[in-house]
Amino acid sequence: MKLHQIEGYIQSIYLAEYPNRLLLLDGCSRADIPVIKQFIKGKLKRPLTDLKLVVVTHMHPDHAGAAHQLRQLTGCRLAAANVAGQWYSGIDGKVMHITDILLAKWVARRMKKPKVKIWYPCNLKPDFILDDKEPLPGFPDWLALSTQGHTDRDLSLYHASSNRVYVADLMVKVKGRFIPPYPVFYPNRYKSSLHKVIGLKPDSIILAHGGEVQPSEQEYKYLLDNAPEIPVTHWRSVKAKLKKVLKPATDA
Numbered sequence: 001m002k003l004h005q006i007e008g009y010i011q012s013i014y015l016a017e018y019p020n021r022l023l024l025l026d027g028c029s030r031a032d033i034p035v036i037k038q039f040i041k042g043k044l045k046r047p048l049t050d051l052k053l054v055v056v057t058h059m060h061p062d063h064a065g066a067a068h069q070l071r072q073l074t075g076c077r078l079a080a081a082n083v084a085g086q087w088y089s090g091i092d093g094k095v096m097h098i099t100d101i102l103l104a105k106w107v108a109r110r111m112k113k114p115k116v117k118i119w120y121p122c123n124l125k126p127d128f129i130l131d132d133k134e135p136l137p138g139f140p141d142w143l144a145l146s147t148q149g150h151t152d153r154d155l156s157l158y159h160a161s162s163n164r165v166y167v168a169d170l171m172v173k174v175k176g177r178f179i180p181p182y183p184v185f186y187p188n189r190y191k192s193s194l195h196k197v198i199g200l201k202p203d204s205i206i207l208a209h210g211g212e213v214q215p216s217e218q219e220y221k222y223l224l225d226n227a228p229e230i231p232v233t234h235w236r237s238v239k240a241k242l243k244k245v246l247k248p249a250t251d252a
Contacts, residue, residue, distance in 0.1 A: 001016055001017070001018055001141065001159070001161075001162075002016070002017045003015070003016050003017075003159075003164075003206075004016075004017060004039070005211065005212070006035060006036070006039055007035075008028055008029060008031075008032045008035065008062070009028075009029045009031035009032050009035075009062065009108060009113060009116070009118070010029065010062050010104060010107050010108050010111060010113065011026075011028070011029070011062045011063075011208045011209055012207070012208055012209070012210075012211060013026070013028055013032055013035065013036065014026065014166060014206060015036070015039065015040075016139070016142075017044065018139075020050070021050055021051075021052040021053075021138065021139075022040065022044075022046070022050045022051045022052060023051075023052065023053050023054075023055075023136070023138075023139050023142070024036070024051060024053070024054040024055070024070070024076075025055055025057075025157055025166045025206075026054075026055060026056065026057050026063050026166075026168060026208065027054055027055070027056040027057070027063050027064040027065065027066055027067035027070075027078075028062065028063070028065060028066040028067075028070075029061055029062045029065040029066060029104070029118055030061075030065040030066055030069065030116075030117060030118045030119065030120050031065070031116040031117070031118050032065075032066050033066050033069055033070065033073070036051075036066070036070070037073070048073060048074040049074055049075055051070065051074040051076045052076055052077065052138055052139075053076060053077050053078075053079060053136060053137060053138055053139060054066075054067055054070055054071070054076050054077070054078050054079070055078075055079045055080070055130075055136065055144070055155065055157060056078060056079070056080045056124055056126065056155075057154060057155045057156070057157075057166075057168035057169075057208075058081075058087070058150060058151045058153055058154045058155070058168065058169070059086075059087040059088060059122075059124060059151065059153070060100055060104075060151075060169070061100055061101050061104040061118055061120065062104055062208070063168060063169070063208065064120065064124060065118055065120040066120070067120075067124065068120070068121055068124075068125075077127040077128060077137065077138075078124070078125070078126045078127050078128070079126055079127065079128040079129070079130055079136060079137060079144070080124055080126040080128075080129060080130065080153065080155070081129065081130055081144070081146060081153040081154070081155050082129040082130055082131050083152055083153040086122070086123045086124065087124075087151055087152065087153060088122035088123070093122065094122065096234060097122040099234050101118060101119060104118055105118065130144035130155065131144070131146075132144070132145060132146040133145065136157070141159060141160065141161055142157050142158065142159050143157070143158045143160065144156075144157060145157070145158050145165070145196065145197070146193075147167065147168075147170050147193035147196060147197060148186055148189040148190070148193060149170070149184055149185070149186050149187065149188075149189040149190025149191070149192075149193045149194075150168075150169050150170065150181050150183070150184060150185070150190065151185055152185065152186065152189075154168060154169070154170065154193070155168070156168060156170060156193075156197060158200065158202075162203070163200075163201075163202050163203040163204075164202055164203060164204050164205075164206060164212070165197055165200060165202045165205055165206065166206040166208075167197055167205055167206065167207060167208075168207075168208050169181040169208055169209065170190075170193060170194065170197065171194075171205075171207065171210075171223055172207065172208075172209040172210055173207060173209065173210030173211075173213065177219075177222065178210075178213075178215055178219050178220075178222065178223045179223065179226055180223065180226060180227050180228060180232075182232060183231070183232050183233045183234060184227075184228050184231060184232045184233075185231050185233055186231070187227065187228045187229055187230060187231060187232075190227055190228070191224065191227050194220075194223065194224060194227065195224075198220055
């Protein structure tokens with residue numbers, strides 16, 4: 001297995017190459033589809049049909065945005081966590097879906113990326129649903145790990161023979177520090193997920209935002225110390241900002 005790291009629109013893309021098949025560790029952004037096609041056909045000189053499986057670690061725009069179109073283009077199968085329902089369900093879910101797309105566009109602007117379409121379906125229809133510690137279909141050297149907290153259905157992917165784990169957004173690297181992602185809907189699950197990954201004692205951790213890293217014990221401690229005690233979500237952020245705006249008026 002050779003793991004390729006490719007620069008995506010706002011995140012790193014990880015493509016695992018085998019002699020007769022390819023595995024995409026995450027569902028990427030809609031904007032990443034031309035990049036993935038060019039890498040497989042141009043760099044690897046392989047047909048798109050060699051892409052056999054795409055794992056959707058969670059439903060955010062840079063992790064699920066390309067999934068359905070890649071299935072249409074390549075005939076690959078989609079895998080996701082065995083969690084009932086859809087993440088973006090109901091009216092609140094639709095609003096959150098739009099908010100997450102706008103947030104992804106804001107990140108892209110800060111990264112000075114060109115404006116592109118990143119809209120994608122808010123519902124996922126996977127071909128496989130994965131339980132904790134279940135091997136990936138067709139790629140038994142990878143295990144799916146349930147690492148909820150960022151959302152209710154986050155997956156990490158553990159490659160035991162190389163002792164590496166792809167954690168998607170379980171942690172991000174900002175200004176040289178490993179910090180929790182935004183949002184964190186389930187803080188207790190999030191801390192448990194961190195302990196699960198740290199307990200593996202991996203040789204390296206592969207981040208969607210930050211590359212392949214080897215955190216020290218001190219860096220793990222900093223991450224755990226800064227894990228939120230209460231949910232950090234879109235609505236709570238809006239309420240906090242409203243309080244700041246309204247406070248001067250009430251004080252007056």
